[in-house]
Amino acid sequence: MADHVSKKVIIVGGSLGGLFTGIVFHRLGYNVTILERNLPSALKDQGAGISLSTLYPPLRESFKKLGTSGSPLVDFLEQYDRTKTPSLSLTQFQYLNKDGSVKEKIDIAGKFASWELLYNVMRANFDSGYELGYVRAAGKREGDGIATYLSGVRVIDLKEVGNLVRVEYESMEVRSTLEADIVVAADGASSTVRKILLPEVGRIYAGYLIWRGTVRESFLDEETRIFLSGKLSQSFSKNSQAINYSIPGLNGSLDPAEILANCVWYSNANEEELKRILTDSRGVSHIYSLGIGKIDPNIKIEQIKAAKAILPPPLAEVFQKIEHPFIQAVTDNLAPKSVFMGGKVFLVGDALAGLRPHTAAGTAQAAMNALLLKNVFEKDGGMGIEEWEKASVDWAKFAQNVGVQMGNLSQFGDHPMADNGEPPK
Structure with missing residues (x-):
């Protein structure tokens, strides 16, 4: 035109x-x-x-x-x-085994x-x-x-x-x-x-959802922080995919003390489970997402237990230390x-x-x-x-x-x- x-x-x-x-x-x-x-x-x-x-x-x-x-x-x-x-x-992508060891490393420019x-x-x-x-x-x-x-x-x-x-x-x-x-x-x-x-x-609901959230990398154990910082880390296990990567901190800060670990964890849930998970702490049901600060504390405790059982220790630690995660249903x-x-x-x-x-x-x-x-x-x-x-x-x-x-x-x-x-x- x-x-x-x-x-x-x-x-x-x-x-x-x-x-x-x-x-x-x-x-x-x-x-x-x-x-x-x-x-x-x-x-x-x-x-x-x-x-x-x-x-x-x-x-x-x-x-x-x-x-x-x-x-x-x-x-x-x-x-x-x-x-x-x-x-x-970020300059490196790493696949993690369940025990936290590195399965494969790939150089990236992201x-x-x-x-x-x-x-x-x-x-x-x-x-x-x-x-x-x-x-x-x-x-x-x-x-x-x-x-x-x-x-x-x-x-x-x-x-x-x-x-x-x-x-x-x-x-x-x-x-x-x-x-x-x-x-x-x-x-x-x-x-x-x-x-x-x-x-x-x-x-159309795809049969699984995402747990998301951030925590300062400086709040992680020193070994975990060094292992994850500046990288994109990913792990797969049965019915689960978890990703972590570094992003700028609050107000766009690039100060190492304020850089955030960003967690993305895909977890399966049928329709009934989805409805239960997306019912907030006040008993109100949501359809596709549940925002920061709204998750039922009991649901969060369940997911932390699952993280310890399923995720590699560094990624499990990140998830456990996210104070206020949020949830999104995956749809098409x-x-x-x-x-x-x-x-x-x-x-x-x-x-x-x-x-x-x-x-x-x-x-x-x-x-x-x-x-x-x-x-x-x-x-x-x-x-x-x-x-x-x-x-x-x-x-x-x-x-x-x-x-x-x-x-x-x-x-x-x-x-x-x-x-x-x-x-x-």
Whole structure:
């Protein structure tokens, strides 16, 4: 789309995917409004790490075919991050046996960050006045559009009205509407926009969940800290996969005393067990996730016992020392198309396809979608809307299939790197 007359864009969803897309349109001169369902307090202390680098070779090669370096997140930051906030580099990947010994080591060149750090960096690049002590404001430049970020906004409906799309939303129990030339749905795996457009597409539980959380590496025993710090460590056993890697500390700190150990532990649970685990400490049932500080203490005690029995001692120690873990059910969702209303509405990121976390490519997918949208909407970008849709949907199908294979092998199969020997004494 070489020339555009339209200048208004609404992004539904203000997490990373929404911010990536919002930044792209903002830098192209569009006036962008992001509508985020959660209040700012709900987006703090997410307690999760993110691999900026795409490490799994088949996915890296698939990204290269779409014109990226193979790591769209790294590409996005190089092109759009005016704050130049540093990430953490890891150089070694190690598979662990159940007794904690190293089965295999692989040299890697990976960049890692925390969700909260990346979110605040993206906010600083989108909102010209957004600034924290550790992330400086990016500032507005000539040619940038107007950027507006609204929190606590629940989208109710959207309709095509002539050449525009009207979005109806509710904030503080007051209903309002906005109209725009382009609407991008970046509202996650449970996307409201996707439910409106494709009500038949929902989330399907995969049969297992993830325990996640962080703890300062300096809080670990010295031997464990030295063994894990600066590395990506992984172990497999029957129906279990556990991963640990270092990420920046609070406020993006790279001080060794504040670097965090980030734990990701996949654990099987049938539907009945899932319901029990996702019932919080107040007896309230949740469907797909249970946030920090909400887990029933008895459930946490059960999982700590399981960690001691299943995980290699270094990874078990990390899990035991996480004060407030959180839980996410692993689900699949895939939309058969990503463009609607004659090229005025787009699905991106998890709203388009929720990938299994084994791929470590969900955030990269959103970055890739945004980078390719730039090629559609910038002058002489060289990509048409139909081409963008084919590229985004075809890649999503491929990546979801890869993730399903990885998850089924680790959780229900006989993984070649699994060690099902006797647990440590």
